[in-house]
Structure formats: structure tokens, C-alpha cells
Amino acid sequence: MTASREVHLAARPVGEPKRSDFELVEVELPDPGPGELLVRNAWMSVDPYMRGRMNDVKSYVPPFQIGSPLEGGAVGEVLASPDDRVPVGQQVMHMLGWREYALVPAEGARPIDTALAPAAAYLGVLGVTGFTAYVGLFEIAKLREGDVVFVSAAAGAVGSIAGQLAKIKGCRVIGSAGSAEKVDYLINVLGFDAAFNYRDGPVRDSLRRAAPDGIDVYFDNVGGEHLEAALECLRDFGRVAMCGAISLYNATELPPGPRNIPEVVRKRLMLRGFIITDHMQLMGDFVRDVGGWLQAGKIDYRETVVEGIERAPEALIGLFRGQNLGKMLVHIGDG
Amino acid sequence: MTASREVHLAARPVGEPKRSDFELVEVELPDPGPGELLVRNAWMSVDPYMRGRMNDVKSYVPPFQIGSPLEGGAVGEVLASPDDRVPVGQQVMHMLGWREYALVPAEGARPIDTALAPAAAYLGVLGVTGFTAYVGLFEIAKLREGDVVFVSAAAGAVGSIAGQLAKIKGCRVIGSAGSAEKVDYLINVLGFDAAFNYRDGPVRDSLRRAAPDGIDVYFDNVGGEHLEAALECLRDFGRVAMCGAISLYNATELPPGPRNIPEVVRKRLMLRGFIITDHMQLMGDFVRDVGGWLQAGKIDYRETVVEGIERAPEALIGLFRGQNLGKMLVHIGDG
Numbered sequence: 001m002t003a004s005r006e007v008h009l010a011a012r013p014v015g016e017p018k019r020s021d022f023e024l025v026e027v028e029l030p031d032p033g034p035g036e037l038l039v040r041n042a043w044m045s046v047d048p049y050m051r052g053r054m055n056d057v058k059s060y061v062p063p064f065q066i067g068s069p070l071e072g073g074a075v076g077e078v079l080a081s082p083d084d085r086v087p088v089g090q091q092v093m094h095m096l097g098w099r100e101y102a103l104v105p106a107e108g109a110r111p112i113d114t115a116l117a118p119a120a121a122y123l124g125v126l127g128v129t130g131f132t133a134y135v136g137l138f139e140i141a142k143l144r145e146g147d148v149v150f151v152s153a154a155a156g157a158v159g160s161i162a163g164q165l166a167k168i169k170g171c172r173v174i175g176s177a178g179s180a181e182k183v184d185y186l187i188n189v190l191g192f193d194a195a196f197n198y199r200d201g202p203v204r205d206s207l208r209r210a211a212p213d214g215i216d217v218y219f220d221n222v223g224g225e226h227l228e229a230a231l232e233c234l235r236d237f238g239r240v241a242m243c244g245a246i247s248l249y250n251a252t253e254l255p256p257g258p259r260n261i262p263e264v265v266r267k268r269l270m271l272r273g274f275i276i277t278d279h280m281q282l283m284g285d286f287v288r289d290v291g292g293w294l295q296a297g298k299i300d301y302r303e304t305v306v307e308g309i310e311r312a313p314e315a316l317i318g319l320f321r322g323q324n325l326g327k328m329l330v331h332i333g334d335g
Numbered sequence: 336m337t338a339s340r341e342v343h344l345a346a347r348p349v350g351e352p353k354r355s356d357f358e359l360v361e362v363e364l365p366d367p368g369p370g371e372l373l374v375r376n377a378w379m380s381v382d383p384y385m386r387g388r389m390n391d392v393k394s395y396v397p398p399f400q401i402g403s404p405l406e407g408g409a410v411g412e413v414l415a416s417p418d419d420r421v422p423v424g425q426q427v428m429h430m431l432g433w434r435e436y437a438l439v440p441a442e443g444a445r446p447i448d449t450a451l452a453p454a455a456a457y458l459g460v461l462g463v464t465g466f467t468a469y470v471g472l473f474e475i476a477k478l479r480e481g482d483v484v485f486v487s488a489a490a491g492a493v494g495s496i497a498g499q500l501a502k503i504k505g506c507r508v509i510g511s512a513g514s515a516e517k518v519d520y521l522i523n524v525l526g527f528d529a530a531f532n533y534r535d536g537p538v539r540d541s542l543r544r545a546a547p548d549g550i551d552v553y554f555d556n557v558g559g560e561h562l563e564a565a566l567e568c569l570r571d572f573g574r575v576a577m578c579g580a581i582s583l584y585n586a587t588e589l590p591p592g593p594r595n596i597p598e599v600v601r602k603r604l605m606l607r608g609f610i611i612t613d614h615m616q617l618m619g620d621f622v623r624d625v626g627g628w629l630q631a632g633k634i635d636y637r638e639t640v641v642e643g644i645e646r647a648p649e650a651l652i653g654l655f656r657g658q659n660l661g662k663m664l665v666h667i668g669d670g
Contacts, residue, residue, distance in 0.1 A: 059601055060571075223597060236395075245597045256591025262558060262580045265608035266394055273600035 002029040002038065006069040006099030007312050013054055016250045016320060021054070022313035025069075029101055031080070037092070037104045038080035044097030045073035045123040046306075046315045046328040047157075048221075051249040060275055070098040073128055075112060075119045076332075086111065093122045100309055100332055117294065124157050124327035125294060125301040126287070128276065133162035133219075134286045135279045136241035140272050141217045145170040148211055150230055153221035153246060154195065155182035157327035162219045164190055164299050165290075171217075174210045176203065176226065178322040185325060189300055204229035214238075222247045228258035234269055242273040250320055302326030309333075337364040337373065341404040341434030342647050348389055351585045351655060356389070357648035360404075364436055366415070372427070372439045373415035379432030380408035380458040381641075381650045381663040382492075383556075386584040395610055405433040408463055410447060410454045411667075421446065428457045435644055435667055452629065459492055459662035460629060460636040461622070463611065468496035468554075469621045470614045471576035475607050476552045480505040483546055485565055488556035488581060489530065490517035492662035497554045499525055499634050500625075506552075509545045511538065511561065513657040520660060524635055539564035549573075557582045563593035569604055577608040585655055637661030644668075 003026065010023040032038045050072055053064045064070050074097030078090045085106040086092060092109040096102035112122045124130060136158075137143045149166040153159040154175025163186070166173045175186045175195040186195035194210035207215075207229045216238050218230035223245025230240065248254060263269065293299050304324035306315035312330045319328050338361065345358040367373045385407055388399045399405050409432030413425045420441040421427060427444040431437035447457045459465060471493075472478045484501040488494040489510025498521070501508045510521045510530040521530035529545035542550075542564045551573050553565035558580025565575065583589060598604065628634050639659035641650040647665045654663050 227596070228592075242600045244600060248597055254594040254597070257563075257593040257596040259589040259592050261562070261592040262583055262589070263608075264606060265577045265579060265610070268608045268610055268613060269606075270608075271599060271604075271606040273598075273603045273605075275600070275603055278603060 001031065002101050003027075004029050004099055004101035005309055007309065008069050009054060009064045009066050011066065012056055013051075013250075015252050017051065017054065017313070017317055019313055019317075022070075024310050029103060032082055032103050034083055035085070035106050036082070037078050037086055037106055037109055039074075039076040039092060039094065039096075039102045039104050039109070040079050041074045041076035041097060041100060041102060041332045042334060043075050043120045043123060044309075044312065044330045044332060045128065046312070046319055046330060047072060047128070048244055048246045048249055048319060050316060051320070060277075069096075071095055072097040073123050074098075074102065074332075075122055076102070078109075081106075091119050093127065097330075098309075098312060116291065120303060120327075120329055121294075121301070123329060124303065125161055125299060126291065129157035129327060130161045130290050131283065131286050132158045132243060132276050133165055134290060135276050135282060136219055136243050136274060137162050137165050137217075139279055139282060140241040140274045141219065141239045143169055143171065143217060147216040148172045148174070148214065148235075149217045149219065150174045150176075150207065150211065150215045150233070151219045151221070152176045152198075152226045152230075154186055154192070155325055156221065157324070158243060159219070159221050160186075160190060160301065160326055161290075161299065163192055166217075167191055168293060168298055174207070174215070176206070176222075182325060185302075198226070202229075204232055207233050217241070219243065220245070224248060224255060228260060231258050231260050231263045231269070234263070234267060236267045238267060238269050240269065240271040242271060246320065304328050306330050336366065337436050338362075339364050339434055339436035340644055342644065343404050344389060344399045344401050346401065347391055348386075348585075350587050352386065352389065352648070352652055354648055354652075357405075359645050364438055367417055367438055369418055370420070370441050371417070372413050372421055372441055372444055374409075374411040374427060374429065374431075374437045374439050374444070375414050376409045376411035376432060376435060376437060376667045377669060378410050378455045378458060379644075379647065379665045379667055380463065381647070381654055381665060382407060382463070383579055383581045383584055383654060385651060386655070395612075404431075406430055407432040408458050409433075409437065409667075410457055411437070413444075416441075426454050428462065432665075433644075433647060451626065455638060455662075455664055456629075456636070458664060459638065460496055460634060461626065464492035464662060465496050465625050466618065466621050467493045467578060467611050468500055469625060470611050470617060471554055471578050471609060472497050472500050472552075474614055474617060475576040475609045476554065476574045478504055478506065478552060481507075482551040483507045483509070483549065483570075484552045484554065485509045485511075485542065485546065485550045485568070486554045486556070487511045487533075487561045487565075489521055489527070490660055491556065492659070493578060494554070494556050495521075495525060495636065495661055496625075496634065498527055500628075501552075502526055503628060503633055509542070509550070511541070511557075517660060520637075533561070537564075539567055542568050552576070554578065555580070559583060559590060563595060566593050566595050566598045566604070569598070569602055571602045573602060573604050575604065575606040577606060581655065639663050641665050
């Protein structure tokens with residue numbers, strides 16, 4: 001038996017999640033059964049898509065259940081492995097975050113190499129968020145050298161990698177973010193060609209100034225006003241990789257869609273949504289390319305760390321308020 | 336010199352075009368110069384995209400000019416060909432409609448074979464509208480056997496061909512149209528699997544009833560409410576060929592776009608706009624395939640004919656009121 005604390009869904013949020021929608025619960029975990037690992041989680045990932053799973057709607061992942069723990073990416077150390085499929089002491093990445101200790105099916109645990117990068121990087125730049133940037137840019141938007149690329153939420157976990165990958169590929173890159181500090185990071189650390197604070201005025205005006213000749217690719221993490229502005233600024237044959245729409249995840253009623261959707265015909269645009277689990281065949285290429293660029297010092301990544309499992313709910317809430325630079329993580333303990 | 340009558344743009348319409356936006360003008364055409372043909376137009380095409388050219392906005396074709404004749408597809412007989420590049424008496428298709436006689440640059444005239452099909456068919460099923468259906472379905476939507484396909488404006492020139500091509504390819508086909516007579520035509524003549532009158536109630540409800548298990552492909556001629564309903568009903572990995580948005584062409588202010596645009600991510604949809612001039616390399620395949628199906632009696636096509644060049648404006652106005660079954664044509668005279 002192992003005493004653990006985990007975060008359960010207490011109520012389905014209406015609009016922005018609040019603390020009372022979560023409950024910290026003390027549990028006693030049984031010993032791992034055959035094929036199960038006992039993992040002590042060190043870090044857990046906090047991602048916008050989790051908001052969707054808090055609603056009771058069918059989507060590409062099933063909803064969280066009230067009274068049960070939330071789930072999500074996590075890394076930690078294997079403490080017990082009854083049938084030795086994974087060695088005790090191995091660091092693994094798995095999908096049972098939001099808890100201090102997890103009983104993880106061995107086939108759901110991926111060993112990670114902490115000599116190559118710190119464990120937490122496997123939740124971000126070398127994990128789901130980095131892979132999302134990679135798939136969206138190369139497989140969905142079919143990035144070409146010389147493209148002008150616009151990335152929204154560009155100081156976030158996915159956007160900051162997407163923008164840097166486009167820079168590595170010789171593109172002109174424009175980013176939007178929600179604070180002057182983030183804009184400074186995009187320009188002066190990541191080397192974006194232009195960036196703006198979307199709170200400073202209409203996105204279409206800011207984007208027009210940053211890209212007077214238009215854009216070829218829009219990597220959409222935000223939806224809403226950002227998408228409408230991008231449709232206006234896209235050039236003929238432009239492509240939109242639709243990754244997410246964080247501006248809408250807390251909406252209790254969906255706002256009108258882009259009024260200028262007829263631009264899609266006039267400019268022969270292509271809009272395509274994607275989810276990385278459909279593209280796992282690219283994982284090898286991703287690890288080779290992004291792992292290599294990381295080791296070569298060509299990619300900067302940041303983490304915003306919230307300390308303690310009990311503060312995981314506020315980390316998720318903070319994500320929707322733009323309180324993160326780069327990847328939002330919860331540090332649960334020593335893995 | 337040849338006396339001719341032609342339709343000029345008198346004023347830029349606000350909303351629905353009205354008769355006073357057009358002017359019938361008597362002109363004296365000079366004799367054809369080198370490289371020019373004198374053509375007596377027999378038929379002219381009336382198409383929704385012409386409405387866009389009446390506005391003073393940059394688009395993929397330049398706007399019509401006030402005081403100058405409108406333009407558009409036409410077929411007629413070559414009456415004079417000074418340097419014999421095209422024989423006198425040849426029937427040709429060209430882009431100088433809206434007039435009785437045209438001086439056509441020889442390179443802008445395509446000889447047509449009236450033994451294969453009547454001249455007017457080269458403005459419809461064997462012309463721009465048939466080719467539009469072909470490109471949208473096969474090149475843009477990547478139609479696959481067994482797909483469930485929804486076509487809007489399905490009794491129109493493009494939609495009626497698109498639906499029949501999908502039937503030929505073994506798909507289940509659902510159409511929307513604007514009258515009970517058109518719905519009857521779709522079901523009982525064209526063999527659609529289901530059809531509904533979009534004026535009978537919310538499009539989403541009608542589409543859900545016609546396709547309870549969802550659709551794979553939407554061929555969009557209409558935009559607006561139709562597009563929103565299609566996004567709701569599309570299954571995972573669905574594709575939308577965005578051909579036009581006739582519901583919006585007379586709008587003085589664009590209505591809100593589809594509220595459910597986040598479905599594009601959730602269901603990994605692909606939306607792509609297209610214009611056939613980008614796909615002329617498919618013309619040979621089109622003539623072979625659709626010409627063959629036409630000769631084999633597998634394709635039905637209808638024409639709604641308005642008599643006389645002086646009535647061309649009312650033909651265009653009628654198009655936006657849904658007064659056509661199949662292709663809207665103006666019969667100008669004997670070609």
C-alpha cells in the first residue's frame with residue numbers, strides 16, 4: 001500500500017474552471033498487479049486540451065469523470081515493477097498525471113533518457129507539445145522555406161517551438177502573445193522577425209503591420225479573432241494548421257466564427273485540423289530532428305513551474321489567463 | 336463594321352443587383368484586326384461569381400468597369416477570321432459574353448465539337464460548371480468510393496453535376512435545394528439518396544435526418560448556414576471543397592461565420608477553397624471522363640434559358656433567387 005494524494009474532478013466547470021471544481025483526495029494505492037508499475041511522479045503536464053475533457057462531451061478523448069482523478073502527461077521514477085518489464089529506478093513518461101503516485105500499465109509507460117535532456121523536457125519540447133509543433137508545421141501546413149509564418153500563443157509551449165522550427169527552416173516568423181514581457185522574449189531570445197501583444201489592439205491591425213505583404217502559413221493555437229485576422233492576411237494558397245482554440249475553451253456559448261470565411265475560396269486557402277495521435281509515424285523523425293536541434297543549442301525552451309500537487313488546479317486555471325511562459329508544469333516531488 | 340448590342344455595367348449594385356445597374360448599349364464593332372475573330376454569340380453563361388466582379392474589389396478576376404460591357408463564358412460562330420487561325424463557320428467557346436457580337440482574340444477562343452454535344456453544353460456540363468464539379472470532388476475533396484457526400488445548391492449547374500459524379504463513383508449522395516420541385520428532380524431524376532428543401536427548416540436538422548451517421552464530404556456552393564450545418568455533421572477526417580458561397584454574394588455586410596469552427600480541430604477536418612483556373616492540367620481527364628459518362632447516358636443536365644440579350648440582367652438576378660434548374664443560360668440568337 002502506498003499513501004498518495006491525487007486531484008479529482010469535483011464538478012464540471014461552467015466557463016473558467018475554479019478551485020471548487022477540483023478536489024485533492026488522499027488515497028491508499030494497492031501494490032502493483034501483474035503488468036503494472038508503481039511510479040512516483042516528479043512532474044506533470046498542464047495543457048489547454050484538458051479543459052475540454054472536463055466537459056461531459058464526446059471528443060477525441062473521453063471526458064474526465066466526476067469523483068475520479070484527472071489524467072495527463074507525467075514523468076517519474078519506477079519504484080516497483082513486479083514482473084521486471086521496466087527496471088526499478090527507470091524514469092518513464094506516461095499519461096497518469098494529477099497524482100503523486102500512479103499505477104501505470106507497463107505498455108503505457110515510455111522510458112526516457114535523462115542524459116539527453118532533463119525529465120521535464122519530455123513533457124514539453126521533446127514530448128507532446130514539441131511533437132504538436134512539429135506535426136502542425138511540417139505535416140499539416142507543409143511548411144516551405146521562405147514562407148511567412150504567423151504563430152499565435154507564440155510564447156506558449158507549442159507556439160514557442162513552432163516559431164523556432166520555422167526559423168530553423170529559413171522562414172520569416174511573426175508571433176502574437178499576451179504581454180510585453182512575452183513579446184520581448186519572442187523577439188530578443190527566440191529571434192522572431194516580429195511579434196505583438198494581442199491585447200494592444202485589434203489583431204488584424206497588429207498582424208497587418210507585422211506582415212504588410214501577407215502571410216503564407218498560420219499556426220492556430222487560439223481561434224476566434226486571431227483566426228479571422230489570419231484569414232484576412234493570408235496570401236493565395238495559404239495554409240492554416242488548426243491546433244487548438246484556447247480563446248474558446250472556457251466559452252459557455254461559442255462566439256461567431258470568422259466572418260471572412262469566403263476568403264477561403266477567393267484565396268484558395270487550406271484549413272486543416274489535427275491531433276498528434278493520428279501522426280505517430282512521424283515520432284522517429286521528430287526525435288531525430290528536434291532532439292538534434294536541441295543538442296545543437298538551436299532551440300530555447302522555457303518552463304513555468306507551479307510547486308506541489310495541491311496547486312495543480314491553479315496551474316490549469318493560470319494557463320487560461322496566460323500566466324505561463326513556455327510549458328506549464330507542476331512539480332510534484334523528486335522523481 | 337457590325338452593329339451589336341451589349342450589356343454594360345451602369346452602376347455597382349448594393350445588395351441584390353437591380354435592372355438599373357445594367358444598361359443595354361448599341362455599338363458599332365470595328366472589323367477584326369490581326370489575331371482577332373468576329374464571333375456571333377449564340378449562348379451566354381450566367382454564373383454566381385459574376386456578382387463579385389460587379390463590386391470594385393480585388394479578387395482572382397478583376398472587377399467589371401462601369402460603362403464597359405460585362406464578361407463571361409459564351410459560345411458562338413466565327414463570322415470573320417482575318418488571318419485564318421480559326422476557320423469561318425467554326426463554333427467556339429470564349430469569355431466575351433454579355434454581347435451579341437464579340438471581337439475575340441484568337442488565343443481566347445476554344446473550338447468546340449457540336450457533334451459530341453450541343454453548343455450550350457460547353458457552357459455547362461462540358462464547360463466551366465462541369466469542370467468545377469469535377470475538380471472540387473476529385474482533386475480537392477479527394478472523393479473515395481463509399482463516402483457520404485453532401486452537395487448544396489444541388490439542383491444548380493455545379494451541384495447537379497457534382498452529385499451525379501459522386502453517384503457514379505458509388506457514394507451515398509445528399510442534396511439541398513430551394514424548392515419541392517428541385518428536391519423531386521434530385522431524388523427522382525438524378526437518383527440522389529436523399530434531398531431536402533433548405534427553406535423547410537434549419538439546415539442542420541434536415542441534414543441530420545438525411546445523414547444520421549454523418550457525412551464525409553461537403554461540396555459547398557452556398558456557405559453560411561449550410562457550411563455550419565455541414566461542419567456539425569462531418570465525421571472525423573471529413574473534407575470540405577469550398578467552391579462558392581452564393582448565400583453571401585449579395586450581402587452588404589458579411590454575416591457571422593460558422594460558430595462551430597472548433598470542430599475542424601476536434602474532427603480533424605480539411606477545408607479547402609479552389610478555383611478551376613489553378614487546375615487546368617485536369618482538363619483532359621475531365622473531357623475524357625465526363626464526356627464519356629455523358630455519351631453513355633449516365634449524366635442528366637438541365638438548362639434554364641432566358642431569351643434575348645436584353646433579358647440577360649434578369650437572368651443574373653434570377654440566379655440569386657433560385658429561379659434556375661441546372662445551368663442558367665441566355666439565348667442570344669442563332670450561333
